[in-house]
Amino acid sequence: MQFAGSHILGISQFERGDVERLFTVADQMRPYAHRERITRVLEGAILGSMFFEPSTRTRISFGSAFNLLGGEVRETTGFEHSAIAKGESLYDTARVLSGYSDIIVMRHPEEGSVSEFAAASRVPVINGGDGANEHPSQALLDLYTIRSELAGRDRGLDSLRIAMVGDLRFGRTVHSLCKLLSLYDHLRISLVSPEALRMPADVVETLRRAGHDVLETEGLESGITDVDIVYSTRIQEERFSTREEADLYRGRFRLNQSVYTANCEPNTVIMHPLPRDSREGAQELDIDLNDNPNLAIFRQSDNGVIVRMALFALILDVAEQVDQHAVPVSWYTERRF
Template sequence: MPQQVILRDAMRRLNLTRDGLSQRLGVTRRALDSWMLPDHSTEMRKMPDIARRFILELLKGLAPAPQSVEQQPANSERAHHLLSVDGYTRDSVEDLLRVADIMQPIARRQKTTRVLDGAVLANLFFEASTRTRLSFSAAFARLGGSVCDTTGFTFSSMAKGESIQDTSRVISGYADAIVVRHPELGAVAEFAQATHVPVINAGDGPGEHPSQALLDLYTIQREFSRFSKLIDGARIVFVGDLKYGRTVHSLSKLLALYRNLRLTFVSPESLMMPSALIEKLAGQGHHIEQTQDLAQALAGADVVYATRIQKERFAQEETLEGYSADFQINSAVVNRYCGADTLIMHPLPRDSRPGANDLSVDLNRDSRLAIFKQTDNGVAVRMAIFATLLGVQDQVPHSLREVGWRVPVYLAPEDEVPYSDQ
């Protein structure tokens, strides 16, 4: 296993920052940073064998991480699904993120594998999507599988009146894994009830978006690692459409697995977080604040998570009231109220049209903006989900080989960090 994966796993399971782990190992922070670089980096240094043995002994002394319902191997009597984040514990979610670390060289196009050679993914998107659909497709393909796509009701037999159950049973005969996005709350769960083939919820109306929450958590954890921060005790600010924003619903529940968080929800009254979810978060011992004062909320924030207004989910009689420019996250606001290590996030797509008041494009060159790190990390996390559900995660490290094509060092002209080092 690459030493970078071993070190990240140690930090998660021991709940240590980089500073804490370097002190535990008795080495300088600079030395640890050089050990944690990707294997192909010219500045990476090999960790001494004595340090590796010491870390493995520390991890061996910990209780094994229990698997969540969603993480059970797919060759069990009944294949399990990823429908919600509710099945995860802190240990099991971090175990999945360890698998995502193993997937990074593949996602970054440094290595390739064929562990899912011959497997077929059915991507069923009954609601518009670009990045989520392509991210799932890329993740499955990079594991060696092939992908079949369908988008929209118009191109589905459901337009002819076919039931969700019939569609599920039919597709199960074609595919080894199924990703479903549906505009109705609970529709993906209904789809999963009719099959033993693993089903992944790619968004069900205003309900949940579990894979997005997992990649968001993974991004927070990796970025916090650079600043020697822990998620425990962090201040997380959510801004925007919190009523219909399913990414906020899923991510807040995952974050609640950590300790002593300060969760601040900023929105007009018409778009506030569902009260049942607020009560659940408060009941888990976190400090919860709901406000319409963005400036006050941003002071001291470790993460600012902005969301697009989900107008497509509004009921016919609903109108957008009170969402003014005062709620926009832009360069002026961030520079005035946020710190140098504040993380600015968004699940995308963001609405860049005038008057939308979504996350501003004037932050594109700000080093605190993590939206493209989120999308890049999404491939590794979704690869981990597929590998775990289909039971091949342990085969991956032994199946890796070098890629045979030219890989760009920077994906965009304005990137400051090489793609492979992100």
């Protein structure tokens, strides 16, 4: 794909070479994300951040990524704080805000809404999540994390063994990740969920057409055996009609240290797009896993900044200029990476 000036709306835009290009640039972003150097390559540029659903990591990491490249961020959060609450259309909103920004990140609860917005925008738009549909930047950072975690074992992404666990019906992160995994070879994928929350059939068919071995099961213990990665998801309560309906499935696939020890290989990596639900009765990833060195969820969230920096650098066509605008860090920064 041609990154410069492009919208990023879904994983179908990417070929394997595009992912590898993105990851190469992401590796170059690491010293800036880790506060080892500063760059001002996007000084004067403005990111329009429009989040019409709750978000912590995605919203703040996109903003941090843009700031770390030297740009500024202007935010709108929630319908109640925008003119959409007064009846303004997505078309009009896009036309206006694309005049104020150089690039826009948008999250919206309705599937296809970000694509509709992008069609009217005068600047590139990145999909920060549209309903239960897709979350492309999350899938990219997830795959980057898998690549990084396996690198120390002399393993690549081909022949990956991965289990996805939980709400696979409404979890947009796993939808996008599965589409991304279809670009690789000889994968074995276990899809562990209740019958009512199975992965959409079209996503499963995409994996099988790519030649992957796909197992759909309701058995947690058998599903997480002999895998490199366990990718857990929370019950997407906001996609259910009532909380009571969501409660029928909450806590059904709880991974704790005893389940991990009994069923996983000693170096199986544990991932989760976050937030994990730590409320009593949920805890899809128990807090007793916090001291497990294979728990990668916080390394995963750190990687979100790195990958989103790379997306900005490529879309705004400054990837080759980042180091030219670099200076040393002048303040005290704790070594936390």
